[in-house]
Amino acid sequence: MNEPKLVLDGVRKSYGDVGVLNGMNLAVEEHEVVCLIGPSGCGKSTLLRCVDLLDPIDAGEIRLDGVDVTARSVDTNAVRRRIGIVFQSFNLFPHMSVLDNITLGARRAMGVSRVDAEGQALDLLDRFGLAAQATSYPNKISGGQNQRAAIVRALMNDPEILLLDEVTSALDPELVGEVLGVIRELAGRGLTMILATHEMGFARDVANRVCFLHEGRVLEAAAPDELFMNPQEQRTQQFLQRVTEAGRL
């Protein structure tokens, strides 16, 4: 049997005394879009940070194509280049133009020439409607444009997996749509993605599978319609109930 693209096997991670991931198991197939939902503090962001090796895990394994990438012998920088991540608050570098932001990794980490990197970046910017903003600085463009630029930056290395950490949470409501549109397009192209999100409607729309996280574990995972219409676990029901009351579903 083929090993899935990404496997988290009993991953544990705590910050100080607080256990955030408590034996997390998750498998993601190639071309699959997995949405992580759950209350704040359930471990969604930490899971994504650990998968991109931004935080070391305490126990367990994270396997990419069957190889444990948390092993000491693995070159973490090389692993990070195979995975893209986009954060809630964009995190573009404020002292660089959008174009320099996007090409920095290719130019410095991958050794791509500036001309090639900029060519590739301009193609991507064009595709996501940002060509006019290429020379602008992050503080001169809107939040939605910032976030789309951050997605383009993450796409520059042709990542095998894209991680999206609540990428619309910091946006004004009228800007959410343009970012979700970009993600929808990427899903349509078959990019493997893991999304932590509070946009339940969007999760339902775009995900192949939705995982409800509770206290650092996947409590329930199912196809979106199934999970939203017919949640099995009481915790999931309560969470969805509250989300519905808040008008987010």
Add this chain to the structure above:
Amino acid sequence: MIGRGRAYFDEEGARAGVIAVISTIVFFGGGALLVVNSANWPRVRDQFFSSSDFAAAWPDVLSGFWLNIELFAYSMLVIPLVALLVAVMRSLRGPAFFPIRLLSVVFTDVFRGIPLILLILLLGFGAPALQISGLPNSATFWGLTALTLSYSAYTAEIYRSGIDAVPESQRASSRAIGLTQWQSLRFAILPQAVRNVVPALMNTVVSLQKDVALISILGVRDATREAQIYTSRTFNYTSYVVAALLFLAISIPLTRLVDYYVGRDRARRSQSQV
């Protein structure tokens, strides 16, 4: 900004301007009268503000002042580099870099902890006595070294505060695009950190420009030392005033430049919060 300048010419502003002028004249004029009318003023005037002594002391003090300028220029070249190195050493992460971090901490603790004047005396008199081959034995060199070490320690802390002020998320996103720790520092963190602390660095430059005078305690013939020599020869203190004026001639424009830069920087930052 423009509006504020113009306000002085408005009707309201004109009144304010007149009041400001009158109050300035009363305040400073009153102060001057107080000094000039004090019983010992004529003696003090001859001791500190004698024009003939001013002319006589000027050439030597000025030539000493060129040494101050020269030392200031050398330290300005070295301090930013040493300080940046120390700050970067301290901000490296991971257990393997512990000795480097420790070295950086010891450096800042020691050289920031010793009063500058003491450090100049210790190195200025102690180091030449060691007669280390290959290193200059002059008091000027070791005094300058002491000055550089002390200011580097302070400046390293300024850089470090700038590095700490860059949000952790910037480090995460630079690592996420595949940059190594060093590349992320070099291309993402340091440019932002330095920009954060430029005003603080420029203030350090102003105080460095004056502290160069401390090197005179080693007998190095800078402006202060030359002024002292003149005084001990003639028992007239006007030479000190000459030296003070020379320092002011540099430090006041420098301070204005810093103010201008900080103001512009602040305006630009507040503007950019879209």
